[in-house]
Amino acid sequence: MKNGSREEDRPHAERAVVLHPFLKRGATGLRDAEACLEEAIGLAEAISLDVVHSECVGLSARRPATLFGSGAVETLEGVIAAVEAGVVIIDGALTPVQQRNLERAWKCKVLDRTGLILEIFGERARTREGRLQVELAHLSYQRSRLVRSWTHLERQRGGRGFMGGPGERQIEADRRQIDERITRLKLELETVTRTRALHRKARNRMPYPVVALVGYTNAGKSTLFNRLTDADVFAEDQLFATLDPTMRVARLPSGRSVILSDTVGFVSALPTSLIAAFRATLEEVLEAKIVIHVRDIAHAETEAQREDVISVLAELGIDDAEQARLVEARNKIDLLSPEDREIEVNRAARSDSVVAISAATGEGCNGLLALIDERLRTDRRVLDLSLPAIDGAGLAWLYRHGDVLERRDDGADVHLRIALDPADAARFEARNGA
Secondary structure (H helix, E strand, C coil): CEECCCCCCCCCCCEEEEEEEEECCCCCCHHHHHHHHHHHHHHHHCCCCEEEEEEEEEECCCECCCECCHHHHHHHHHHHHHCCCCEEEECCCCCHHHHHHHHHHHCCEEEEHHHHHHHHHHHHCCCHHHHHHHHHHHHHHHHCCCCCCCHHHHCCCCCCCCCCCCCCCCCCCCHHHHHHHHHHHHHHHHHHHHHHHHHHHHHHCCCCCEEEEEEECCCCHHHHHHHHHCCCCCCCCCCCCCCCCEEEEEECCCCCEEEEEECCCECCCCCHHHHHHCHHHHHHHHHCCEEEEEEECCCCCHHHHHHHHHHHHHHHCCCHHHHHHEEEEEECHHHCCHHHHHHHHHHHHCCCCEEECCCCCCCCHHHHHHHHHHHHHCCCEEEEEEEECCCHHHHHHHHHHCEEEEEEECCCEEEEEEEECHHHHHHHHHHCCC
């Protein structure tokens, strides 16, 4: 159990209580529950709630009406009133009936994990596509409930959708209105998705393969992205600091360029509706030549986080058969003890798909770029080409797009043995009428 505000300097932030319910029978241990509670607190603080009380609540069984037993509901009512909380976060799923009954019992707003993540996404979405996806997820979530106002969704940005004024409980739109809005949103998203597909097709005509960063939220993806691309993407020690995808060009040791894509972070129990809503965004991952799984190796739950990410990737279609595309970047080795750090570095050195790095200090990042370089070489075609020595543009193009392995000049012609991507080889052959 934890008490006391974690943000004493935020007097205007809404006061919140965070509860992590877990079944006593068959529980894996309080430490796991405490880790889950800590993450839920981080999620609450990500939308600037002032967490004044938090605790793990053991359940003998999940009650259909209130989730918690009647005694726990009464005890928590006293705690919530004592700390004057305006919202209670339940780190788990609530049915509409459970949510309504708890609000009546505790006389305050109640959000479950899905609702909380939707709030964060609503605040963080910046692009038009991101805002549309968040709104669609909000409406799909509320459609099954119809117990709250959804007028906040008329705003351009999502944001704090379930955090309306005290006592706001009336239904302001019926199922037909929500369905009509969902239909309009899907049509708008289809247009945006087509535009994104055109952009992706244009990138496929470019000589730059896509390398996507994925990982658990707050694993350090944006910090690594900034390190590798000299960009200034927002990167904070905060859950879901990045929501909208960002793409920049990065240079590899060979001189070759790649497009690096930073994506939204995953989280345990990520609602399926959100994965579906952001599938268009995550298609960048499906199209990527290489997927870099950024892990916070210093986190106590790093193995559990890894399993969560692998699970989401599998749901997206990147399963065991596509593991060749995956590279694991074990980040934050600067936070490990010297002994553990040495173990991680040595372990990574023995693998051809793992690299130990610190995105914050830059340690190991050159090794990561070299590994990407090596992976991209494996699918290249080795060709023997000849072209006139006076074709300076053609020679420059080949040097820019491929790895020249051998060169022989015989005066009138230049003979090259060169490694090219299949797409670049096809372009060259088309250019020369082969």
